[in-house]
Amino acid sequence: MMHSEQHAAILRAVRAAGRAIDPPAAKALYAPLLADMPRGHEPVRDIAYGADERHRLDVYPPVGATGPAPVVVFLHGGGFIRGDKADREAVGHWFSRHGVLAVLPNYRLGPRHRWPAGAEDAASVRAWARTNVAAYGGDPDHIVLAGESAGAAHVAAATLVKRFHPAEGLKIAGAFLASGVYNAELELLARAQLGIATPDPRNEAYFGTDFAAYRSMSTVDLVDAAPFPLALTYAELDPVQMQAQAGELFARLVTRHGFAPTIEVIANHNHLSQVYAINSGDDALAGPLLAFVRDPRS
Template identity: 30%
Template sequence: MIRSVGCSLLFLIISLFSELAGQAAFPEEPVDPPFKTSANIPYDANIIIGKHFKSLDIYAPPSGKNHPVVIWVHGGAWKIGDKRGVDSKPSAFTQRGYLLVSINYRLHPQASYDQQAEDIAQAIHWIHAHATEYGGDPDELFLMGHSAGAHLVALVSTNPVYLKQQSLSLKSIKGTILLDGAGYDIAEHMTTTGPTARKMYSAVFSDDPQIWKAASPVTYVRKNQSIPPFLILHVARRADSRKQSEAFARILQENKIKAEVIAAPGKTHLTINREIGLPDDLPTQKIFGFLNQHK
């Protein structure tokens, strides 16, 4: 188990530092590009430290308007990662008529998990205010995150404080998609996981059970709070992610919130994210089925 977690984390670190492929070469005869890209847009004009800090990239269909918007939040153990690590997602989403927005947020230890969630809420506010300028529909916002990003979007989707600080509410989110997270109940994870994973989590969430509770999306699940529906995907053979995913979904369902859990066979913590958009990919099929159902 410990070896499996260590290998998954190593693969994740490698993948999150990879760069997007260069722009494809087009023939001399003019053709429409597969999508339009607007990169390194700051969503916090008051804090600009390098072009990738507190900024976002927008991938839009080449034409049309009022496209539903999927906001992508990368993973990386809350400490690493970059919005450029989108793999095939821009093509996959824009070809199906969605606007994809990939965001950066401050990383630990420069920011706590709480500040990271605040960054995501601030980015959502910016997207809500500017989506129409890029062909998006501000009333059709979905959140999607992988690993640590799954924890953060789950937290923003359940604790109304973050969006309320941005003059928004949980009603602003049409649905939330989680990819192979294991931090929906930090307290449970910290008391049952092995020493390698516990060390990684305690570096971010300390050894204080009160912080564990405050950082856990399960803490905030209540009926009649406008919490959006959830699609929760996990690697089939990863025990901690399966346990956390199923428990989180059960709590959501008990509070009359729609939640579906999908186990992805044959996937790793790396490939469940990297292979979104590939033909015959089960997570891809489930993601677009969820989006089509709730848009």
């Protein structure tokens, strides 16, 4: 089967699955295409950026760079309780072969580690990148923080809330948030409408069970950073709560905080397929992500 026919078959299966979040099924759909995916430079693996066993990152050096390359820090998803950088190897190779240095970290997970551990780890990786990417061919003055799902939630908090910024200021080129969680209180109060289980296996694992505190952990209510280039995306077949939260964050950033973010729907994809498609020949998410990383102000 030609790749174009494979992609068409995959997208039919994605649409048939609808809004379901099923990591093994999504991974299996793209496994045949990613088995022989084009590769960039092989990564330098498991570099420590902190003391915890999860404080490890992989660096994918850029191919063909003639000077300091743009840098992307990409945080995987996993509902705050799972996920690993190794499962996003295709993302690292996608950027590497397009001349971008990619940093893929692991970060601490719930329920062992609660909010704001993920935001703190995203901030720590940004600090590591600022200090170290030049040694791998990256430009420390052109770092974009990106994340999907829980990773987007952590990047949003680490960049939009000044308590997570270093003393010298944020100093990033921009942030790209794909299908993240930005309002824990909304997901708590609208469980019935949004089809969220009770107890909530992911949010309660990370945000805890002191429900009165959820507003104080919701990024939409904590934004106090000065504007910087930012992109928001969600998948056409994302669960409703991801779509609602992207819209809410976009609206608040524009009307209350002076931001001018972009917002885009990733057509034909669901929460997971959009990410597994990266470096498979389907650039629905990979294309906008790469364009933003190269030029966040475009």
